[in-house]
Amino acid sequence: MANEQFFIVGTGFxxxxxxxxxxxxxxxxxxxxEKRPHFGGNSYSYLDRDTGIECHKYGSHIFHTSIPKVWKYINQFTDFTSYRHHVxxxxAGQVFAMPINLFTINQLYQKNFTPSEAQEFLAAEIARDKLSAPKNLEEKAISLIGRPLYEAFIKNYTKKQWGCDPKELPAEIITRLPVRTSYNTNxxxxxxxxxxxxxxxxxxxxxxxxxxxxxxxNCTYESVKNELPKSAKIIYTGMPDALFDYKFGPLNWRSLKFEWETLDMQDYQGTASMNYADLDVAYTRIHEFKHYNPERLAAFNCPKTIICREYPETYQLGTEPYYPINNEENNKLYSLYAEEAQKDPRLILGGRLGQYKYFDMDKTINNALETFDKMLKNNL
Ligand SMILES: Cc1cc2nc3c(=O)[nH]c(=O)nc-3n(C[C@H](O)[C@H](O)[C@H](O)COP(=O)(O)OP(=O)(O)OC[C@H]3O[C@@H](n4cnc5c(N)ncnc54)[C@H](O)[C@@H]3O)c2cc1C
Structure with missing residues (x-):
């Protein structure tokens, strides 16, 4: 296999x-x-020259996994800090802890519930709407957490995130919404x-x-594909519709816009990630990157800070595809492209674009390790 020629499209995980x-x-x-001028895909980060703050160019990336094989593998290439993510x-002008937990419930309802009191209270809230067969995302969410929590934290955030009313989204998008009746804010x-x-x-x-x-x-696959040897093995992590010249039509995605600012203050929001649940601001969250590395004292104590506002946007051909929109129509379209790819034994579609599915970094690494093992088994 040492003589095989391998070509990979994309330097993400x-x-x-x-x-x-x-x-x-x-x-x-x-x-x-790699079509971009750097490696790392959406997980790429760089050190800001002025402040020394590490910035995640495509939005906050926190590594988390429960897969021993992935943890062992990735630790060959880096150690990890003890950062624990809190959102x-x-x-309505107040700051609440996410995911919804006992702090959030007590603050919203102005109560001092114990865990069992909160469970009982939420069960009664859910029962008020009597939604045994939810028809859309809104009804599903209310059947899981009750209307007031849904309206405060899910409804408008989801509207901004997906650009449509939650009533227009299928119930199947969520199977559960994390609600804790403890004070655990991890x-x-x-x-x-x-x-x-x-x-x-x-x-x-x-x-x-x-x-x-x-x-x-700065090199797209499309610009070089005709020059590659016919026998070459291709591992493609770009958009499957682009790979096949959109022959079945374009897949739909959700895009993002990032608005960066360096501020003359040591600390803007006191935390790494602040969500905005209401419609009065168009962005869904603000990242403040120095909070990911409190152990780097010079950058952390620097009198400046870097923030980034994240705006969800409609995807158009030519903008960056961030999240697949996995509704029935798009999933059907994707399966046509996947079938097309399977006809070519030299080709592997992989990654979050290639598989038209949102994957966290650990799942992406796991998929790549499994794909490699399968490749060996099939003697590719
Ligand atoms: C806003 C946001 C926040 C996230 N936060 C987290 C997090 O906190 N924790 C977590 O575990 N995961 C997070 N993720 C998910 C994480 O980004 C993905 O798991 C990971 O990037 C997937 O790696 P990949 O290789 O599949 O794709 P990518 O990282 O997207 O890499 C694909 C690469 O292929 C290149 N490419 C595409 N098409 C072509 C082409 N035709 N020619 C040449 N090059 C091409 C692209 O430029 C890109 O560099 C987040 C994702 C987003 C969008």
């Missing part, structure tokens, strides 16, 4: 892990085409969590540090 495995385990060479949300429940000690940039540098890996930046 899927492409980078595949490149690392193929070069280190098979001794083969890999060329990666706050602004609603955002993630995974066994392991943190951010890479020296940053995502350093992590990707190490993953891709093999003389057998060549990366061509």
């Amino acid at each position: 899927f492409g980078a892990v595949m490149a690392e495995r193929i070069t280190s385990q098979l001794g083969a060479s890999v060329t990666i085409f 706050l949300t602004k609603h 955002y993630f429940a995974d066994t392991w969590q943190g951010v890479p000690k020296d940053g995502y940039f350093a992590l990707f540098q190490k993953l891709l540090d093999n003389p057998k890996i060549t990366i061509k930046y």
